[in-house]
Amino acid sequence: MTRYILRRLIAMPFLVLGIVTLAFLLTTVTKGDPLTAIVSDRQMNNPEVVAAAKAKWGLDRSLPERYAIYVGNLFQGDMGTSFITRRPVAQDVLHRLPATMELVIAAMIVGATIGISLGVLAAYFHNTAIDHASRLFALFGSSVPVFWLGLALLYVFSVQWGVLPGPGRLDARAVAPPTVTGFMTIDTLLAGEFRLFLDAVWHLILPAFVLGWAVAGTISRLVRANMLEILSREFILTARAKGAGEFRVVVGHALRNTMVPTLTVIGYSFAYLLTGAVLTETIFSWPGMGSYAVDAARGLDFPAIIGVTIVGGVVFLLTNLLTDIAYVVANPRVRLG
């Protein structure tokens, strides 16, 4: 198993380089001229200003040169400077990454919990009202776009009923704790502010649910199908013949056997969640990578776009690695070599 993980780790740098190259090249094929983001409209007719801006941002160099410089800087943790915020991209991204990760992880927990529970119930009570309801839930979650769902739920739960808070990570009047990890739930606890912690969790519920619903739907369908198959296996009969109760049979024996494919899907849903986070963050005024990426794309902020792409790609690679490791751990039959 260690050899398998080692092999995967060795492949990582090459995959990252591939992401960097692709992200870099993609910006060169887009139509927009980054100069329009740097130089004001009036100054665009002034050749001196334009030349100076080009020289400052390195836009006068050839593509291979720019690529080599970029990769060289990247090795020192330098992702360039944002056209818009005028701060180092690396700093911007690192500052915003935890908020996104917090949202994505919360959405994953919501999606996995609801998805697995619904899948198990739907399989155990297949062809009953519970099964049909869970099918409808899954269908709705996969087919309704995040931006509509987000707005609709915000309107109902926050505006109309007032049972859940509006956008943001904390109450508008609250003073945020000092940033340590960037995860609001963890930072509030580190600061010993339990009420703020509850507030942070409270604010997470709606966006996490909006983002996690589709994942919950996918997982519930997969778990249902696997559970139906597993529940008809002979070792389930063995468990019952041993005198095990239904809960033990379903959760201890059957669900445990569906964990391998389920873990894989949960891991790979990460890519969807990262993408979905962009829209969710915009709706919920979530100060994460997603809203940063939207601003960067709008402003043709190329260094920021490349930076976000690379960080997103690396996060995705890491989760895939974790998924594969979890897969090996959960499946005794491949836990070899």
Next chain:
Amino acid sequence: MNAHTPLFEVRDLRVAFGRNGVFSEAVRGVSLHVDHGEVLGIVGESGSGKSVGMLAALGLQPEGAKVTGSVRFKGQELIGLPRRSLRELRGSRIAMIFQDPLSSLNPVMTVGDQIAEAVRLHNPDFSRKAALDRARDLLALVTIPQPDRRLRQYPHEFSGGMRQRVMIAMAVANDPDLLIADEPTTALDVTVQAQIMDVLADLQSRLKLGLILITHDLGVLAGHADRVAVVYAGQVVEQAVVDDLFARPGHPYTRGLIASIPDMTRESERLFSIDGTPPALGRLPPGCAFNPRCHMAQDICRREAPPASLESGHIVSCHFAFTGLESVA
């Protein structure tokens, strides 16, 4: 409990499966019993209802099956017993092992954990450690070498015969009174079959188990059963002490089964087989269920279900029970 109460007694057990409101019986009024420390063989072709009947007796029938009749264990009626009470009996007083040891064990749990689970389900005060210790002793009991190491392995690391030993170890974990073995050797290699039967026979006599041995191979029962019930199309067609059954098979179906046991002492000869196939669920012929395949069938066999005739403990359900025996023997 008086001496006349059998350990396990099934009376007029019926199991029916419904489809679109129409029920067809897979088990049609089976009655049999097992005494303490006795080995009852149940023999019949696949689909004859022998497994379904025994599963239903313990409340393990497939979803939607309708079970009627009476099943008594030590005098206690099991049909209609609350699920919880049935569960307390299963795996502790009554244990079962199944045909395919490959699929009967949970692939993602260690063998030790699976045996320990059986122990702890009925002894909640056992610690995990104590249960695993017991599991190790049980593996040793069914003669699995290096039980300490084997305990931590997964089913896929075991051979078929070893897995069936694990199943047996799990079944006897709580010292049951009755063990129901459903085709325990069918999925195994011939050489391993004999070993498993030896393990079973050894445990049976050591633990004084009542044993119900379900098989389609009458030959397996010859050396191991005390009594034999022959099942055809969901009914017991003949029931007798094993020696008597082989010496005087009263039912033409039983004779067919005996004739189809390969005989090593005779020179290459085509194996006897009974023509035709058993009737499908819900497609029983009128009269005796066996009549389309019976070479002795007369008009009455196609009209009337045969009554059971009893002759010194030997029960046969055939219009022509014991007739023509001389020509076979």
